[in-house]
Amino acid sequence: MSKMKIRKGDEVKVIAGKYKGTEGKVLSVDVDNNRVKVEGVAMRTKHMKPNADNQNGGIVTQEDYIDASNVMISIKGQVTRVGYKDGKDGKKVRIAKKTGEELD
Numbered sequence: 001m002s003k004m005k006i007r008k009g010d011e012v013k014v015i016a017g018k019y020k021g022t023e024g025k026v027l028s029v030d031v032d033n034n035r036v037k038v039e040g041v042a043m044r045t046k047h048m049k050p051n052a053d054n055q056n057g058g059i060v061t062q063e064d065y066i067d068a069s070n071v072m073i074s075i076k077g078q079v080t081r082v083g084y085k086d087g088k089d090g091k092k093v094r095i096a097k098k099t100g101e102e103l104d
Contacts, residue, residue: 005082013074035065
């Protein structure tokens with residue numbers, strides 16, 4: 001199992017596929033299948049039965065997963081790759097390759 005460089009809460013830009021050019025925040029990450037869920041991207045409809053949370057039920061739209069290879073970290077509107085370096089107190093931190101600033 002490989003480690004993903006994209007984490008929940010990161011700002012990303014879609015670089016390939018139907019939603020190319022769209023930016024959004026990562027809502028969840030599926031490390032096992034190498035997929036991410038980005039807000040406002042890959043919307044799908046789901047038919048919901050009435051339940052305690054949703055009294056009326058009906059058709060709701062929600063984000064679906066897309067492959068992690070189709071997104072890149074976006075810093076101030078500029079896409080960048082992710083690297084690692086030793087930060088303060090000896091912990092490994094993620095950095096933006098283009099700007100050199102820390103992501104964590």
